Amino acid sequence: xxxxxxxxxxxxxxxxxxxxxxxxxxxxxxxxxxxxxxxxxxxxxxxxxxxxxxxxxxxxxxxxxxxxxxxxxxxxxxxxxxxxxxxxxxxxxxxxxxxxxxxxxxxxxxxxxxxxxxxxxxxxxxxxxxxxxxxxxxxxxxxxxxxxxxxxxxxxxxxxxxxxxxxxxxxxxxxxxxxxxxxxxxxxxxxxxxxxxxxxxxxxxxxxxxxxxxxxxxxx
Amino acid sequence: xxxxxxxxxxxxxxxxxxxxxxxxxxxxxxxxxxxxxxxxxxxxxxxxxxxxxxxxxxxxxxxxxxxxxxxxxxxxxxx
Numbered sequence: 239x240x241x242x243x244x245x246x247x248x249x250x251x252x253x254x255x256x257x258x259x260x261x262x263x264x265x266x267x268x269x270x271x272x273x274x275x276x277x278x279x280x281x282x283x284x285x286x287x288x289x290x291x292x293x294x295x296x297x298x299x300x301x302x303x304x305x306x307x308x309x310x311x312x313x314x315x316x317x318x319x320x321x322x323x324x325x326x327x328x329x330x331x332x333x334x335x336x337x338x339x340x341x342x343x344x345x346x347x348x349x350x351x352x353x354x355x356x357x358x359x360x361x362x363x364x365x366x367x368x369x370x371x372x373x374x375x376x377x378x379x380x381x382x383x384x385x386x387x388x389x390x391x392x393x394x395x396x397x398x399x400x401x402x403x404x405x406x407x408x409x410x411x412x413x414x415x416x417x418x419x420x421x422x423x424x425x426x427x428x429x430x431x432x433x434x435x436x437x438x439x440x441x442x443x444x445x446x447x448x449x450x451x452x453x454x455x456x457x458x
Numbered sequence: 459x460x461x462x463x464x465x466x467x468x469x470x471x472x473x474x475x476x477x478x479x480x481x482x483x484x485x486x487x488x489x490x491x492x493x494x495x496x497x498x499x500x501x502x503x504x505x506x507x508x509x510x511x512x513x514x515x516x517x518x519x520x521x522x523x524x525x526x527x528x529x530x531x532x533x534x535x536x537x
Contacts, residue, residue, distance in 0.1 A: 296523070296524070297526055300523060300526065301523075304522075304523065332528075333526065338528075339528065340526055340528045340529045342467075342471065342472065342474075342529065343474050343475065344474070345472065345474060346474075347474050347475070347478055385472075387471060387472075387528075387529060388528070389528075412472070412474075
């Protein structure tokens with residue numbers, strides 16, 4: 239099993255993601271610089287980490303989405319490689335057009351950092367199959383712009399197609415329809431604001447994030 | 459040529475910053491203020507053959523990078 243974590247200038251959860259994936263799954267994890275024009279061969283999982291890529295200048299994730307490596311990430315995602323964007327990584331996936339919608343500033347204008355209860359809205363995805371019958375998991379959010387927005391037609395489509403994967407039990411940022419995470423139509427690209435990489439061992443308060451990485455790699 | 463690009467959240471997209479500024483203005487006694495939107499202006503010099511070429515180029519820049527048309531609209535000024 240092989241995974242890659244993309245490192246943008248300003249990423250700050252890149253090493254957390256590497257450790258989280260390694261310890262949860264035993265996969266070999268390579269760090270890939272945003273300026274690279276090739277991905278390692280034979281990847282089963284790509285992770286876009288949290289942080290403040292390019293200082294969040296212009297819009298969160300906007301410049302990272304145009305990084306050279308993103309051409310390769312898009313191509314891999316189109317080939318069906320499991321791709322997870324966490325927090326800033328979710329913003330990058332939206333800016334790159336790999337996921338619909340966008341992340342706005344939090345409704346109450348505050349950076350929110352705390353563990354949150356999430357409903358597993360769709361446990362049939364390749365990222366959530368490991369949760370089995372569990373309907374609720376806990377992970378930590380840490381964002382100032384995590385307020386998911388999409389127009390009504392897009393939201394209806396996401397709901398109808400089972401693309402809403404996680405929902406907040408108690409919405410911390412004003413996200414439309416309490417959405418915390420979505421997948422693309424192909425089901426292989428997941429974007430989520432909560433951090434599975436901060437919830438992969440009981441010592442961190444929750445090990446629920448480990449199951450997500452295990453599911454993603456088990457399905458590869 | 460000088461270009462100015464004004465980017466604002468689309469009508470209907472919640473502008474929390476605008477809302478906070480509006481409340482602050484109300485707090486200062488300007489009770490007649492409503493519909494505050496906070497946007498950004500990006501200005502730059504552009505080498506272009508003529509106005510039409512500049513317009514086309516700036517539009518391409520907006521669609522590719524300067525604005526996210528899922529949530530934002532933009533207006534271009536050339537001088």
